[in-house]
Amino acid sequence: MTTPAKDAKLIKTASDAARRFVESYYPALNDNRSSLDTYYYPDAAITWNGNAILGGGNFATFFATMPTSHYDVQSFDAHPVAVDAMGNCSVMLNVSGSVKYGESKEMRGFGETVILRPEEGNPTKFKISAQGFRLVSG
Numbered sequence: 025m026t027t028p029a030k031d032a033k034l035i036k037t038a039s040d041a042a043r044r045f046v047e048s049y050y051p052a053l054n055d056n057r058s059s060l061d062t063y064y065y066p067d068a069a070i071t072w073n074g075n076a077i078l079g080g081g082n083f084a085t086f087f088a089t090m091p092t093s094h095y096d097v098q099s100f101d102a103h104p105v106a107v108d109a110m111g112n113c114s115v116m117l118n119v120s121g122s123v124k125y126g127e128s129k130e131m132r133g134f135g136e137t138v139i140l141r142p143e144e145g146n147p148t149k150f151k152i153s154a155q156g157f158r159l160v161s162g
Contacts, residue, residue, distance in 0.1 A: 034104035038115040041140055041150045042102030045117065050095045053087070060084040064152045065141065072157045080152070091126030095134075098122065105139070112147040115140040123159070133160030 045063075052059050064070075064080020077083050098121040104113040117138040122131040136157045140150035 034107065034113050037113060037148070038102040038104040041115050041148070042100055042117045045138070045140060045150060046097055046100050046119065050097050050121075053095050054093055057084065057088055060087060068152050068154060070152075070155045070157075072155070073159050094124045096122050096131070106141075110147070112142050114142065114153070115150060134158065135160060 049063055052063070061080040061084040064083060066079050066081070068078070068080055068083070070077040070079075070083050072083070072086070075086065077086055097119055100117060100119045102118075103116045105116045106114040117140060119134075119136040119138065121134060123134050124131050134157065136155065138152055138156075139154040141153040143149045143151060
């Protein structure tokens with residue numbers, strides 16, 4: 025059973041985790057692609073604009089073939105999900121923004137849903153366990 029105090033703690037945990045994730049992950053997509061696999065669990069289920077990918081290492085390899093990028097996050101929202109017996113929770117994160125690839129001047133919209141799961145033994149450090157990314161039709 026949850027209480028208002030427990031719910032508030034879970035919401036704060038989700039909000040803090042989402043903010044830290046957004047502030048580090050999207051700059052890594054733009055400028056530090058070699059670090060991408062560290063954001064993922066090895067068995068992360070990823071769908072990136074219709075491409076199914078299993079695991080952070082495979083995603084990093086896939087993304088390395090992409091042209092340079094500039095992601096601009098315009099909004100995000102997080103919700104605690106899947107609270108475990110220890111009171112730790114995963115986080116569902118919804119992100120929207122725009123992205124530019126390569127030398128193109130065209131910015132395209134994107135939407136993304138990410139499930140962040142806490143690392144075992146460290147409930148304040150999260151990694152991606154599932155991700156769905158889609159470019160918005162232009």
